[in-house]
Amino acid sequence: MNALMAAARRDVLLALRRRADVLTAIFFFVMVVSLFPLGIGPEPALLKKIAPGVLWVAALLATLLGLPRLFHADYLDGTLEQMALSPSPLALLIAGKMLAHWLLCGLPLVILAPVLGLQFGLDAASLGMLSFSLLLGTPLLSLIGAMGAALTLGVRGGGVLLAVLVLPLYIPTLIFGAGAVAAESAGLGAEGHLSLLAALLALAVFFAPWATTAALRIALE
Amino acid sequence: MLTAAHLACSRGERRLFADVSFSLAAGEWLHVQGENGAGKTSLLRLLVGLSPADAGEIRWRGALVGGMKTTPETVGFRRELLYLGHHAAVKDELDALENLRFSAAIDGLAFDQLKALAALRRLGLRGRESLPVRVLSAGQKRRVLLARLLTRTAAVWVLDEAFNALDGGAVQLLGALLNEHLAAGGVAVLTSHQPLPLPGGRVLAL
Amino acid sequence: MNLINWFRYASPQSFYPLAGRMIPLFWILALLFGAAGLWVSFFVAPTDAQQGEGYRIIFVHVPASWMSMVIYLAMAFWAGLGLALNTRLSSMMAQALAPTGALMAALSLITGAFWGKPMWGTWWVWDARLTSELILFFLYVGFIALQSAIDDPRRADKAGAILALIGVVNVPIIYFSVKWWNTLHQGSSINLTRAPSMAQTMLLGMLLMALAFWMYSIAVSLLRLRAIMLERERHSEWVKHALE
Numbered sequence: 001m002n003a004l005m006a007a008a009r010r011d012v013l014l015a016l017r018r019r020a021d022v023l024t025a026i027f028f029f030v031m032v033v034s035l036f037p038l039g040i041g042p043e044p045a046l047l048k049k050i051a052p053g054v055l056w057v058a059a060l061l062a063t064l065l066g067l068p069r070l071f072h073a074d075y076l077d078g079t080l081e082q083m084a085l086s087p088s089p090l091a092l093l094i095a096g097k098m099l100a101h102w103l104l105c106g107l108p109l110v111i112l113a114p115v116l117g118l119q120f121g122l123d124a125a126s127l128g129m130l131s132f133s134l135l136l137g138t139p140l141l142s143l144i145g146a147m148g149a150a151l152t153l154g155v156r157g158g159g160v161l162l163a164v165l166v167l168p169l170y171i172p173t174l175i176f177g178a179g180a181v182a183a184e185s186a187g188l189g190a191e192g193h194l195s196l197l198a199a200l201l202a203l204a205v206f207f208a209p210w211a212t213t214a215a216l217r218i219a220l221e
Numbered sequence: 222m223l224t225a226a227h228l229a230c231s232r233g234e235r236r237l238f239a240d241v242s243f244s245l246a247a248g249e250w251l252h253v254q255g256e257n258g259a260g261k262t263s264l265l266r267l268l269v270g271l272s273p274a275d276a277g278e279i280r281w282r283g284a285l286v287g288g289m290k291t292t293p294e295t296v297g298f299r300r301e302l303l304y305l306g307h308h309a310a311v312k313d314e315l316d317a318l319e320n321l322r323f324s325a326a327i328d329g330l331a332f333d334q335l336k337a338l339a340a341l342r343r344l345g346l347r348g349r350e351s352l353p354v355r356v357l358s359a360g361q362k363r364r365v366l367l368a369r370l371l372t373r374t375a376a377v378w379v380l381d382e383a384f385n386a387l388d389g390g391a392v393q394l395l396g397a398l399l400n401e402h403l404a405a406g407g408v409a410v411l412t413s414h415q416p417l418p419l420p421g422g423r424v425l426a427l
Numbered sequence: 428m429n430l431i432n433w434f435r436y437a438s439p440q441s442f443y444p445l446a447g448r449m450i451p452l453f454w455i456l457a458l459l460f461g462a463a464g465l466w467v468s469f470f471v472a473p474t475d476a477q478q479g480e481g482y483r484i485i486f487v488h489v490p491a492s493w494m495s496m497v498i499y500l501a502m503a504f505w506a507g508l509g510l511a512l513n514t515r516l517s518s519m520m521a522q523a524l525a526p527t528g529a530l531m532a533a534l535s536l537i538t539g540a541f542w543g544k545p546m547w548g549t550w551w552v553w554d555a556r557l558t559s560e561l562i563l564f565f566l567y568v569g570f571i572a573l574q575s576a577i578d579d580p581r582r583a584d585k586a587g588a589i590l591a592l593i594g595v596v597n598v599p600i601i602y603f604s605v606k607w608w609n610t611l612h613q614g615s616s617i618n619l620t621r622a623p624s625m626a627q628t629m630l631l632g633m634l635l636m637a638l639a640f641w642m643y644s645i646a647v648s649l650l651r652l653r654a655i656m657l658e659r660e661r662h663s664e665w666v667k668h669a670l671e
Contacts, residue, residue, distance in 0.1 A: 002329065013319070014314050014315070018314055076308070077311065078310035079310050081310070082310050082327060084271060085304055087296050087299045087329050093327060151573060151590055152573070152576075156576055157576055161576055164565070165569040165572075165590065168566055168597075169597050171562060175608040207596065220271055221289075233580075
């Protein structure tokens with residue numbers, strides 16, 4: 001657990017020393033969301049209907065933006081080798097990096113999304129559900145994304161390839177996440193969506209660090 | 222302490238080396254020599270367990286440690302191993318002290334700030350402990366990395382081109398550090414293009 | 428005894444000639460089953476009461492969908508075996524299967540669209556099965572793209588294997604989530620394979636076509652496997668010998 005926290009702390013500190021990367025992803029999220037009303041038109045009923053999907057897809061894309069960098073710097077400067085040779089389990093260190101990725105990339109989206117939801121005319125209950133579904137869903141995006149980032153590490157065309165690998169795997173998260181908000185604003189219960197999202201998260205917490213570690217060891221070979 | 226028997230390694234189609242064997246007792250060190258592309262770095266990465274060997278075995282204190290599987294033996298080996306590769310493994314955004322602190326954290330060791338400060342001083346970085354590594358020169362960055370030789374107690378040093386980018390003073394200092402390490406009963410495996418005036422050396426030409 | 432034979436054929440060297448002997452056999456079977464299947468599906472199977480003649484495309488569509496799923500499973504199985512046991516041949520097998528699987532998924536999507544136009548007046552419906560098939564196609568594309576982006580075949584095999592295994596875990600989740608999404612958003616979902624009204628001869632036609640697709644897939648994968656073996660082991664003695 002110490003190793004996990006140390007790896008997370010280190011990544012957060014590094015990100016705070018070069019804030020531009022984190023802020024870029026957040027502004028990207030804001031901009032993508034704002035583009036939709038401009039492209040579709042400002043009709044309130046329509047905007048309210050598409051809001052969950054738009055916000056969730058934007059969150060997906062914003063997460064994707066930072067993923068190629070997740071392991072890349074550590075791979076280039078040899079830190080990843082040091083991690084692989086650490087007596088602490090590599091999976092724990094990697095889980096720490098995933099945690100940091102979520103704190104830097106997922107958590108801001110959770111906080112920011114309700115503000116953007118206001119632009120789309122979502123009511124208070126839907127805004128709350130939006131935040132909550134993102135709170136459950138964004139860790140999932142970080143976990144799944146890390147697997148893709150590890151697989152494409154140091155591969156040519158890595159960034160685009162990463163998107164091709166990861167986006168299909170994001171689909172269930174998108175469906176349940178956006179579905180929860182849509183169900184809430186339609187007055188139906190969102191418990192089903194949320195419990196499925198939580199089940200996926202539990203599965204990914206168990207599976208993703210392991211798969212990511214295996215992929216990283218292959219990349220280091 | 223550290224023995225290797227009949228190691229073989231190939232990269233893609235090309236066989237780099239085969240049937241490499243050596244044995245190091247406490248206080249001995251191995252100088253791996255060879256032209257560029259002869260497989261020096263590959264041998265070192267194979268020894269520390271970053272890549273798998275095509276054939277052969279590696280033993281540390283009698284226990285099998287080769288390969289990339291995480292077993293109690295390899296974890297024990299990693300605890301006593303310090304590998305410094307080509308890359309600096311030093312973060313530009315952090316200062317020297319923070320770099321050492323996180324290295325220790327990754328290795329799962331308690332961090333001794335006084336020891337780290339003393340190490341940085343010995344490596345000639347007095348007064349630069351709190352500067353971001355970004356502003357240091359290439360040689361100074363290398364020295365930050367070498368400070369780990371002092372802060373981390375390890376019985377096996379595996380150093381890849383450790384003498385690169387170092388000035389005359391630093392080369393002498395690293396030689397002195399190696400001397401102390403070997404005198405204390407450690408072993409070391411080095412690659413270097415220059416001759417090293419250290420006792421107890423064995424040479425492996427690839 | 429069986430075990431010994433099995434391992435003998437696990438090396439490319441001894442599997443290469445065996446595959447060469449098997450390929451014509453599978454081609455012949457594919458042609459026979461294909462001819463019989465097409466005959467049944469065009470001349471024997473009755474015209475559907477609701478869908479008219481246009482429904483006959485399911486004799487291609489359904490077997491192609493089945494194949495695309497079976498091949499993904501087979502691919503993941505061989506890739507996983509290659510990762511676990513470090514056997515070269517299994518990884519090559521996975522690599523050989525991927526393009527055929529992608530082809531089947533694409534065929535299923537195209538025939539699905541052809542079917543949709545006369546039936547529902549639109550080329551594409553966001554039906555659960557078609558959508559899952561589309562995602563399966565994306566997964567194939569990802570696997571092929573990852574493998575071809577990595578130069579070192581050993582690393583390509585291992586990375587591909589991990590991706591295929593991640594995919595296998597995700598395929599049921601994706602299918603279930605798409606189905607869930609579909610029932611929520613389209614109350615009256617159109618089911619592509621409405622089985623109860625299917626005549627006995629229709630089922631026979633579909634079965635024959637499915638067998639033809641199996642045989643074709645095996646033949647073409649073995650052909651590709653032989654090409655991969657030659658390419659990867661081009662410096663070894665047996666390849667020089669085999670090409671003489």
